[in-house]
Amino acid sequence: MNRSNPGRSGRSIGGADFLQLDPAEALPGGLADWLTDRLRTAISTGHLPIGTRLPATRTLATDLGISRGVVTESYQRLTEDGHLTTHGRSGTIVARAQFSTTPTEPRRTTSTTVLGAPDLEIFDNLRAAPARIDLTPGVPDLAAFPRTAWLRAERAVLNDLESANFGYGDPAGTPALRRAVANWLARNRGIAADPDDLIIVAGVAQAIGLVAQVLDQRGVHEIAVEDPGSLGSRQHLQNWGMHTPPIPVDDRGLQVDVLRESAAKVVMVTPAHHFPTGVVLDGERRRELIQWAADGGLIIEDDYDAEHRYDRPPVPALRAMLTDQVIYAGSISKLLAPALRIGWMLAPPQYKDDLIGRKRLADLGNAALPQLTLAHLMESGELERHLHFLRRRHRIRRDAMVTAIHNYLPTATIHGAAAGLHLTITLADTINDTELAASALAKGVKTHPLSWHSQLPHAPGLVLGYAARTTTEITEAIATIASVPTNS
Incomplete structure (x- = not known):
């Protein structure tokens, strides 16, 4: 199918050139990230209108020459994001377009209502704030939850439970x-x-x-x-x-x-x-x-x-x-x-x-x-196998964030790259990190100002989670943060 001729709402679309997808574009080990990003972009641009039925996972995997598990994981992530929905025999349907941050859209996520002085409600308020790309630290890749293994384990437990x-x-x-x-x-x-x-x-x-x-x-x-x-x-x-x-x-x-x-x-x-x-x-x-x-x-x-x-x-x-x-x-x-x-x-x-x-x-x-x-x-042994899988994926996303910071925020100092699910960057002393985080949120990128986590005087900075985001989203988020004007 030619990208200039998107499938009509309510119609099933597929074929060997579905959206002109080319798995060779993906980074090593990043097929699921690549496919998720391409489908999300197609939804947001209208190439996959609301109501479109996507190809079956087996069909798309065969057409692209990739594992069916990659397609299944990509569909699962987009379903959890609310972009897709599953309707039994009707298959997987496009549910909505990507969150947009156009200037005319009402915004309630300001430095005073969400990213002000941290109080007991600060995390609830930030969690509820809409964002195009969420870099909240401490959040694992929820789309990677091993549903099949969990259900298999739960059935085994129930079969033997007195x-x-x-x-x-x-x-x-x-x-x-x-x-x-x-x-x-x-x-x-x-x-x-x-x-x-x-x-x-x-x-x-x-x-x-x-x-x-x-x-x-x-x-x-x-x-x-x-x-x-x-x-x-x-x-x-x-x-x-x-x-x-x-x-x-x-x-x-x-x-x-x-x-x-x-x-x-x-x-x-x-x-x-x-x-x-x-x-x-x-x-x-x-x-x-x-x-x-x-x-x-x-x-x-x-x-x-x-x-x-x-x-x-x-x-x-x-x-x-x-x-x-x-x-x-x-x-x-x-x-x-x-x-x-x-x-x-x-x-x-x-x-x-x-x-x-x-x-x-x-x-x-x-x-x-x-x-x-x-x-x-x-x-x-399922949990250890899952941990090994996560380490490979997280390393790719960590590397993407480090590269993006070097490219877009070259004066920032990176901390904590050897482990974990987040990085911390420190910035010039003249920057107010709470205002920077609030401005980034207004542009659709969610993160923590480092000052939230300090009682003593400390260099300003941001705490940036990467585990739950694709490499493309990570790069876009860092570029967005870099575009925020500062008084540095």
């Missing part, structure tokens, strides 16, 4: 998931853990809240935090009445000497991949922090993004070296999806019972069926 297992369970989590997580941590994080010591929680956010409640009950009302450091984590701690004195982070990680001078007794850290700068706590600082804990301090270790490392194997968790003074927390949110709300904790014995008691009062324990399904994925 009726009694549908009742209330242990608030600390199902034995099956605690065993699976213990094995996962041993293989991937170097942690030797007894399954009975694990507590299954609704993500790291709940773990932080439970720890804050237990420490508050014991007379601890202050938890030192990294600076820059996660605004979200800080808000959770403050919600439970904790003071959060900032401890600066440099290119070697947390400044432990400043922590000692602060007289804080508890500190929360992200040592494997610091949020937001991406720095890994170096060997000397790790030893200093371990000694600080051995002298009576308590470490809350958020193992943020630990598995997503591209230059070498991830560093071992602090918990692997110091069990009695580390409360360890991790989750499945960056590996599968935040919607599952499944995480885990390991706590020293003196805190375990109190934490389980708080978990019981919070929700009686996580839902059992998702726990059992995840346990099956972990034990079958």
